[in-house]
Amino acid sequence: MCGIVGYTGPRRAVPILLGGLAKLEYRGYDSAGIAVLEDGVIKVHKQAGKLAGLAERLQGYNGQARTGIGHTRWATHGRPSDTNAHPHSDCSGRFAVVHNGIIENYLELREWLGSQGHQFTSETDTEVLPHLVEHFYQGDLVEAVRRVVERIRGSYAMVVLSADKPDKLVAVRQDSPLVVGLGQGENFLASDIPALLAHTRRTYILDDGEMAVLTPEEVKIFNRCGEPVEKRVFEVKWEAAQAEKNGFAHFMLKEIHEQPRALRDTLKGRLAGDDSAVVLKELEIDDGKLRSLRKIFITACGTAYHAGLVGKYVIEQLARVPVEVDIASEFRYRQPLIDEGTLVIVISQSGETADTLAALREARRLGAPVLAVTNVVDSSIAREADHVLYTWAGPEIAVASTKAYTTQLVAMYLIALHLATVRGTITLEERRTIIKELKQLDSRAELILSNGHLIRDLARMYGGAEDVFFIGRGLDHAVALEGSLKLKEISYIHAEAYAAGELKHGTLALIEKGVPVVALATQKNLFEKTLSNIKEVKARDATVIALAMEGQKELEKVADHVLYIPPTNPVLAPVLAVIPLQLLAYQMAVVRGCDVDQPRNLAKSVTVE
Numbered sequence: 240m241c242g243i244v245g246y247t248g249p250r251r252a253v254p255i256l257l258g259g260l261a262k263l264e265y266r267g268y269d270s271a272g273i274a275v276l277e278d279g280v281i282k283v284h285k286q287a288g289k290l291a292g293l294a295e296r297l298q299g300y301n302g303q304a305r306t307g308i309g310h311t312r313w314a315t316h317g318r319p320s321d322t323n324a325h326p327h328s329d330c331s332g333r334f335a336v337v338h339n340g341i342i343e344n345y346l347e348l349r350e351w352l353g354s355q356g357h358q359f360t361s362e363t364d365t366e367v368l369p370h371l372v373e374h375f376y377q378g379d380l381v382e383a384v385r386r387v388v389e390r391i392r393g394s395y396a397m398v399v400l401s402a403d404k405p406d407k408l409v410a411v412r413q414d415s416p417l418v419v420g421l422g423q424g425e426n427f428l429a430s431d432i433p434a435l436l437a438h439t440r441r442t443y444i445l446d447d448g449e450m451a452v453l454t455p456e457e458v459k460i461f462n463r464c465g466e467p468v469e470k471r472v473f474e475v476k477w478e479a480a481q482a483e484k485n486g487f488a489h490f491m492l493k494e495i496h497e498q499p500r501a502l503r504d505t506l507k508g509r510l511a512g513d514d515s516a517v518v519l520k521e522l523e524i525d526d527g528k529l530r531s532l533r534k535i536f537i538t539a540c541g542t543a544y545h546a547g548l549v550g551k552y553v554i555e556q557l558a559r560v561p562v563e564v565d566i567a568s569e570f571r572y573r574q575p576l577i578d579e580g581t582l583v584i585v586i587s588q589s590g591e592t593a594d595t596l597a598a599l600r601e602a603r604r605l606g607a608p609v610l611a612v613t614n615v616v617d618s619s620i621a622r623e624a625d626h627v628l629y630t631w632a633g634p635e636i637a638v639a640s641t642k643a644y645t646t647q648l649v650a651m652y653l654i655a656l657h658l659a660t661v662r663g664t665i666t667l668e669e670r671r672t673i674i675k676e677l678k679q680l681d682s683r684a685e686l687i688l689s690n691g692h693l694i695r696d697l698a699r700m701y702g703g704a705e706d707v708f709f710i711g712r713g714l715d716h717a718v719a720l721e722g723s724l725k726l727k728e729i730s731y732i733h734a735e736a737y738a739a740g741e742l743k744h745g746t747l748a749l750i751e752k753g754v755p756v757v758a759l760a761t762q763k764n765l766f767e768k769t770l771s772n773i774k775e776v777k778a779r780d781a782t783v784i785a786l787a788m789e790g791q792k793e794l795e796k797v798a799d800h801v802l803y804i805p806p807t808n809p810v811l812a813p814v815l816a817v818i819p820l821q822l823l824a825y826q827m828a829v830v831r832g833c834d835v836d837q838p839r840n841l842a843k844s845v846t847v848e
């Protein structure tokens with residue numbers, strides 16, 4: 240997820256582009272760049288690192304360009320570097336492009352363009368775009384961009400600047416956000432509204448497949464068939480600061496609501512069209528090696544460790560390989576029994592967590608191949624692992640990890656299904672069933688996110704609690720651990736999670752009148768057992784907030800409150816079950832007036848031991 244901007248009008252473009260990018264830097268900060276049209280020539284200024292570096296370099300730059308484009312990068316294809324920074328140009332330098340998204344078929348396009356004599360300078364998927372414009376351009380920029388769109392697959396918000404069309408910008412949106420800012424005698428483009436608010440509140444929110452053609456005087460919108468579209472003006476009511484959160488009060492709430500998109504993006508291009516298999520091109524471990532695997536270790540910290548616990552259940556259940564899950568700071572010192580039949584999986588949102596990085600190095604020292612599941616391209620863990628599976632959650636700014644966790648769960652399902660397919664431990668029908676349900680996780684998550692009112696009420700009722708217990712069996716226990724961590728880290732309430740069957744061996748002593756117990760009961764084969772554990776805590780006058788799949792009506796007879804999630808395959812339930820727990824923790828923290836996005840004593844990426 241990157242930030243892009245564009246401007247055409249009577250004012251100097253450079254300060255407007257830099258100002259817009261500064262409002263989008265939370266979307267990615269691996270590199271920054273602008274391209275402006277100066278006396279008929281496109282001038283590109285770009286470099287790796289934060290925007291501040293580029294702004295400093297351009298201080299005193301008094302170019303008179305009136306049209307330009309800009310970009311702040313969240314690296315996906317190609318490490319953060321000056322060369323991989325956007326904007327990218329074609330061979331002649333007559334076209335420059337900024338892009339947010341992923342061009343899935345870029346490798347075949349690169350090969351084809353290469354055979355036509357085009358020279359490439361970067362590792363990015365994006366660079367095929369200006370070369371394609373160059374290939375199709377015959378005097379009509381709009382027509383050239385239309386032909387480019389016919390050839391590319393994937394997600395893209397892109398803006399094209401041409402030396403031949405001084406004050407024109409052509410932009411297209413497909414699966415990545417793009418907004419047009421409507422000015423007086425000038426017009427703007429941006430990935431998100433924060434970049435526009437200093438200039439206008441009148442906007443067009445582009446829909447998928449739409450193209451915008453901007454000049455200072457007018458903005459024309461076309462649909463994917465090239466027909467003109469009458470767009471409704473969207474008048475922005477937000478304050479700039481608020482807009483960065485897209486209207487949400489906190490980044491955490493925004494990121495919770497971004498999960499449907501993050502799930503879709505993490506599955507994109509990784510499921511066979513006929514639901515028969517997962518396609519993990521990036522996983523270059525040969526099938527023979529996977530078949531001869533005797534043991535898997537998963538190691539990580541915090542929320543990522545909790546994702547690993549779900550990974551254990553799913554990989555053992557589907558692929559029948561024994562899995563051990565370790566907290567990274569323990570794994571690295573306990574001389575784990577690793578041999579040539581072992582695979583080590585490390586999970587890390589930031590890709591920079593010191594303990595996890597050290598666990599990775601220890602595993603490699605002991606001779607195990609390491610597969611990293613991470614959300615940051617070219618992070619240290621990505622660079623040092625033998626194989627990398629990226630989650631596409633986009634930048635996660637709130638310290639409390641939410642969307643990264645659910646995308647890590649999806650990564651675990653993809654790995655488990657791939658292993659099970661290679662090892663022949665599940666049938667084609669079983670695979671199809673799970674893959675079909677995987678594809679519906681985003682819409683089911685939307686449903687949960689659309690009715691959070693009960694959770695707000697529960698937060699008001701129990702926000703003053705001093706202790707909260709989470710219980711569950713099997714996969715529900717793994718999710719209960721994540722739910723209690725979320726509550727602890729942002730509301731500072733003492734919260735514990737327990738395997739529901741373990742309570743009676745001690746902790747039940749802590750249960751007394753009014754103590755809230757969040758009980759997860761999403762696993763059909765464990766439902767009856769969990770119900771009896773709920774009755775155990777009710778017998779000690781606990782207040783039970785149960786969480787189950789729609790239809791489990793008998794819970795209403797036992798629990799004080801029941802949160803329902805849409806029915807899904809029990810093995811996939813953790814992705815949906817955690818969302819009400821994220822919202823509950825968030826609302827409890829708000830009720831207690833806590834600094835939700837930057838909780839005390841914590842950091843987003845713990846790069847120290």
Ligand code: AGP
Nearest residue numbers: 541542543587588589592639640
């Ligand atoms: C989770 O909300 C916390 N921010 C923390 O536990 C985090 O999961 C842990 O520090 C691991 O971070 P990583 O995924 O970036 O490695």
